[in-house]
Amino acid sequence: MTKSALIKPWVGSVALILMSSLALAACASTKTATPPTNSTPPTPLANNGEATTTESATPIPQTNVQRAPLTPPSGQLGAGKGAGSSIYASLSEAGDLILFPTDRFDLTDEARAILTRQAAWLQANSTKRILIAGNCDERGTREYNLGLGARRANAARDFLISLGVAPSRIETVSYGKERPIDERSNPDGWAINRNAQTTLLD
Amino acid sequence: MNVSFYKFLSIKSSYQLVTLALLTCVALFGPAMAQISVSVTEGHKRPMPLAIVDFNGPHGSAIAATVRDNLDRSGLFQVQNPEVFLQRDIDVNLAPRFADWRIIKTEALVIGRGMVANGRLKVEFRLWDVYGESQLIGLEFSSSEENWRRIAHKVSDAIYRRLTGEVGYFDSRVVFVAESGGKKKRVKRLAVMDQDGANPSYLTDGTEQILNPRFNVQGQQIVYSAMSDRGVKIWIVDMDSGRKEIVSVAGSMAFAPRFTPDGQSIVFSADRDGDVDIYIKSLRTGVVTQLTNNPNIDTSPDMSPDGNQIVFTSDRGGSSQIYVMNGDGSNVRRLTFGEGRYSTAVWSPNGDLIAFTRQAEGQFQIGVMAKDGSGLRILAQAYLVEGPTWSPNGRVIMFQREAGPGDPPTLWTVDVSGTNLRQSPWKASGSDPGWSSTLP
Numbered sequence: 001m002t003k004s005a006l007i008k009p010w011v012g013s014v015a016l017i018l019m020s021s022l023a024l025a026a027c028a029s030t031k032t033a034t035p036p037t038n039s040t041p042p043t044p045l046a047n048n049g050e051a052t053t054t055e056s057a058t059p060i061p062q063t064n065v066q067r068a069p070l071t072p073p074s075g076q077l078g079a080g081k082g083a084g085s086s087i088y089a090s091l092s093e094a095g096d097l098i099l100f101p102t103d104r105f106d107l108t109d110e111a112r113a114i115l116t117r118q119a120a121w122l123q124a125n126s127t128k129r130i131l132i133a134g135n136c137d138e139r140g141t142r143e144y145n146l147g148l149g150a151r152r153a154n155a156a157r158d159f160l161i162s163l164g165v166a167p168s169r170i171e172t173v174s175y176g177k178e179r180p181i182d183e184r185s186n187p188d189g190w191a192i193n194r195n196a197q198t199t200l201l202d
Numbered sequence: 203m204n205v206s207f208y209k210f211l212s213i214k215s216s217y218q219l220v221t222l223a224l225l226t227c228v229a230l231f232g233p234a235m236a237q238i239s240v241s242v243t244e245g246h247k248r249p250m251p252l253a254i255v256d257f258n259g260p261h262g263s264a265i266a267a268t269v270r271d272n273l274d275r276s277g278l279f280q281v282q283n284p285e286v287f288l289q290r291d292i293d294v295n296l297a298p299r300f301a302d303w304r305i306i307k308t309e310a311l312v313i314g315r316g317m318v319a320n321g322r323l324k325v326e327f328r329l330w331d332v333y334g335e336s337q338l339i340g341l342e343f344s345s346s347e348e349n350w351r352r353i354a355h356k357v358s359d360a361i362y363r364r365l366t367g368e369v370g371y372f373d374s375r376v377v378f379v380a381e382s383g384g385k386k387k388r389v390k391r392l393a394v395m396d397q398d399g400a401n402p403s404y405l406t407d408g409t410e411q412i413l414n415p416r417f418n419v420q421g422q423q424i425v426y427s428a429m430s431d432r433g434v435k436i437w438i439v440d441m442d443s444g445r446k447e448i449v450s451v452a453g454s455m456a457f458a459p460r461f462t463p464d465g466q467s468i469v470f471s472a473d474r475d476g477d478v479d480i481y482i483k484s485l486r487t488g489v490v491t492q493l494t495n496n497p498n499i500d501t502s503p504d505m506s507p508d509g510n511q512i513v514f515t516s517d518r519g520g521s522s523q524i525y526v527m528n529g530d531g532s533n534v535r536r537l538t539f540g541e542g543r544y545s546t547a548v549w550s551p552n553g554d555l556i557a558f559t560r561q562a563e564g565q566f567q568i569g570v571m572a573k574d575g576s577g578l579r580i581l582a583q584a585y586l587v588e589g590p591t592w593s594p595n596g597r598v599i600m601f602q603r604e605a606g607p608g609d610p611p612t613l614w615t616v617d618v619s620g621t622n623l624r625q626s627p628w629k630a631s632g633s634d635p636g637w638s639s640t641l642p
Contacts, residue, residue, distance in 0.1 A: 103521075131432070141545040141559050141588045142413060142634065143458040144515055144522055146434065147471065147478040147499035150455050154476025173433050173454055174473065178411050183385045185607030 087120065091130070091200060094121040098156060100194040102137070105151040107159055111196075115156055118198060119163035129201040132156045134174045135181070137190035142176060149174030156196040171201060220352050220373075220641075223342040249280040250365065251307050255292055256284060257314035257327065261350040265316060265325060268354035271398060272372045273361065275615075276598075277622030282308060294326050303332040310338070310365060314357070316350070323347040329361055339364050351400055352641070359640065371593040372397060375638045376600065377415040377424050380404065381611060381631040390633075392426055392439070397593075397637070399627030405439055414589070416636040418461040424636075425449070425468055427457040436470055438485075449483060451490065462505045469493070469512060471501040480514055480531075493531035502546050505529065506573075507553040513537070515545040524558055526573075537575035542567075546589055549573075550596040551639075555618070557590035557599055568601050570618060581620045585609070591637045600626065602633040 088094040095118065098111035107115070122128060134149030134156075153172035161167055182192035254270050256263040274281040284290075288302040294315045303311050314327030322344055329339040341360055343353045352373060359370025380393040380402075390411040395402040406412055406428070413434070415426035424439050433454030439446045449459070455473035462469060462482070469482045480494045480503045494500040498518040505512050513526045519536060522543040527534040538544040542562035549556055553573065560567040560580070566587045571578040586604040593600070596618065603614045611633040613626035626632075 138586070139561070140522075141502075141515075141561075143471065143502045144499060144517075144545045146413075146455070146457050147473070147501045150473040150478055151476050151499065154473075158476070171432070171454065172473075172476075173431070175429065176413075178388065178390070178413070178429055180385050183608075 088117060088124075091118065091121055091125075091128075091198065094118050096198045098196050099191060100152055100196070102190075102194065103140070103148070105134075105148060105155050107155055111156070112159065115159045116163065119160050119165050122160070122165050122169065127202070129169045129171070131171045131173060131199050131201050133179075133197050133199070134172070135179060135193055135195050135197065136177045137193045138177050138180065138185065139190060140177060142178075146174050146176035149176045152194075152196045156198070220343050220345040220349065220356050222356070223344070249278055250309050251282060252279040252310045252312070252361075252365075253282045253287060253303060253306070253308040254284075254312040255287065255290060255314075257316055257325065258291065258294070259316035260318045260347070261323065261325075262314070262316045265314070265350055265354040265357065266312075268351055268398070269312065269358045269361070271627070272355065272358035275398070275624065275627075276362065277617055278362075278366060282306065294328060298330055298332075300330075300332050300335050303330075308332050310361075312357075312361060318347055321347055323350055323353065325350075325353045325357065327357055329364055351396065355396070355398075368597065369595045369640070371595045371598065371637075371640060373641045374594050375417075375421070375641070376591075376613075376626075376628075376635050377417055377426075377638070378613060378628075378632045378635040379412050379415065381633055382408075392424070393632070394424070394441075395628055399629075402628065405444075412634075414458060414634045414636075416460050416591075417638040418465040419463055419639055420465050421638045421641060423461070423465070425459045425461055427459060436468065438468075449485075451481070451483065458501045458503065460504050463507050463509050469503040469505055471503070480512070491531075493527070494534075504548045506549050507551060511573075513547040513549060513556055515547065522561075524556070524575075537571070538578075539575075548590055548592065550592050550618075551594055552596055555596070557592065559588045559590065559601075568599060568616065570599070579620060581616045581618070582614070582623055586611070587614075589634050591635050593637055594640045600635045600637055602635065 095114035098114050132153045134151065134153030136145035136148050140148065153174055157170045157172050160170060180193040182189040252273060254266050256266045270281045273279045286306050288305065289299050292298055292313045294313050298311055298313060309332055311330040311332050312327060314325060316323055316325045324342060324344040326342045328337055331338050339360055343356050345353055355373035358372040362370035374397045375394055376397050377394045380391045381388055383389045388411065389408040391404050391408045392406040392412040392415055393402055393404050410428040410430050413427045413429060415424050417424055422441050424441065425436065427434050427436050434457045436449040436451060436456045436459045437446055438449060449468060451472055453472055453474055457471055459468050459470040466486055467482050467484045469480060471478055472481055477497055478499045478501060479492055480500045481490050481492050483490045496518055498516055500514055500516045502515040503512050510529055511526050512529060513524060515522055516525050522545050523536055524538045524544045524547045525534055525536050542560045544558050544560050546559040547556050555570045556573055557568065557570045560569055565583050565585065567580045568582040568587045568590050569578055569580045581599065584603050585606045587601050590599045590601045598615050598617055600613060600615045602611045604611050610631040613628055613632045613635050614623065615626060616623045
């Protein structure tokens with residue numbers, strides 16, 4: 001993959017944009033797909049280490065191509081370390097949606113993996129603040145679900161804090177069952193709607 | 203503090219007083235013999251045949267139609283079709299020909315008339331016992347002319363009370379959430395209507411999603427929670443002025459608010475770092491007191507009419523169940539056991555029963571039980587039913603219902619006896635009904 005450093009800079013930029021689009025598309029698809037299983041979390045794209053700059057992932061203006069040396073790739077970019085530069089171009093690439101079983105708010109292994117990636121991204125983007133919204137399926141009463149959503153959001157928050165994210169950077173909210181992201185009134189839809197979703201505040 | 207005036211002129215006018223006067227008895231007839239009566243608990247088994255003649259004068263037929271609709275919806279009366287009447291155009295101050303009414307098997311007969319003078323509408327009516335040939339009620343109501351529906355509700359309440367022995371509930375209002383739009387972008391506006399679906403008006407513009415509004419006992423204020431992207435806040439709207447005021451509570455999540463019976467405080471739930479507990483806030487002093495303190499979800503508090511106890515929903519036992527505690531948070535007891543998950547408990551107006559939502563076997567149910575948890579009965583069941591609220595006389599429960607998966611929420615009523623399940627005359631999407639006391 002060091003070959004990419006030899007390619008003309010504009011090609012690299014296009015590649016980066018393409019990869020970002022792919023990452024966004026991949027993320028969008030997870031929202032409507034069936035819930036992830038407990039298989040190993042997807043490994044990051046292999047060429048991200050080279051493509052990521054040391055700064056945040058702001059879009060690069062196409063009319064203003066700049067040339068800069070890449071930072072040395074780290075061999076220790078395993079999930080959960082969180083220190084140093086993030087390996088994710090965006091929060092959504094790190095994963096912004098974790099799912100919960102019926103009537104539960106404890107974190108699954110899959111949810112912990114996604115939150116670990118979120119923490120890594122947040123460590124690398126230290127000015128960013130996030131909102132975690134807890135959501136529930138429609139198979140509960142309104143006020144209880146507001147409480148359950150609050151517990152889901154706070155379970156995610158507590159885990160991020162345990163990984164070193166400052167509490168002041170995290171806000172939580174519960175939407176209960178009021179803001180489903182999947183319209184289906186069936187077990188597949190309910191599974192998607194039992195979630196905690198992370199969005200950027202600033 | 204925000205102030206807005208969505209359609210409050212119409213609300214205010216509907217709150218104008220309806221005055222009452224006793225009609226002098228028609229001289230010929232003596233005091234009521236009071237043999238005629240309807241049992242509210244058994245009424246569904248034999249609804250009483252009742253005839254209501256179109257009232258004479260201004261708004262007369264509309265008032266009579268409204269009274270018919272009210273009494274018919276109660277399920278306690280067989281309200282007769284005016285087409286079968288042999289005697290029509292009866293002067294309210296003359297005795298009816300009872301034989302004409304016995305032929306069509308009427309047991310009770312209502313005759314009335316409206317008169318307008320100086321913009322005020324005066325309505326007189328008499329209720330007759332057809333077989334006893336005696337007057338049961340003679341009353342006169344007056345109010346501004348546009349208030350004719352409230353007069354009709356007062357007439358309905360008077361008839362209901364005289365024939366059942368129980369206080370009526372027709373002159374009351376329902377606050378609810380009017381819903382529109384798809385599931386992902388649902389618009390939820392605060393709305394209020396008469397109990398029969400008439401005179402609907404919206405009190406919020408739909409920017410925020412409104413949840414679980416409730417009247418205070420006095421009927422002058424509504425407390426509700428409003429959801430925005432960043433949290434859920436509790437608001438109070440004053441019905442006379444239209445003024446909205448936030449009830450400030452620490453944190454981003456304050457919800458499930460209800461007035462205490464004295465109207466001076468609000469019990470509610472708040473989230474403090476994932477710990478959802480029940481609090482009470484005095485509206486006079488602003489003092490907030492925490493009533494529950496455990497790591498589980500405690501929500502949907504409702505204070506008993508005597509102010510001594512609070513019923514609430516908690517999952518401290520592993521699943522959502524109904525508990526009751528003293529007004530200061532002490533002496534917590536669990537009321538529901540066995541299969542199913544229970545929530546949204548509400549006291550009946552006289553404090554003897556508690557209505558609730560139950561989830562079991564993939565369905566939702568509305569039920570009632572005694573205040574000690576005994577005598578549990580299920581009244582209604584569907585894909586989703588939730589949020590029971592009591593009619594002011596405790597005979598009827600209104601709730602939100604979704605017939606099947608994906609169906610819109612609508613408002614339904616069921617008699618506390620478990621009979622007379624029917625959709626509210628408000629047919630559009632609605633949720634979270636809160637029934638007022640009877641209006642003064």
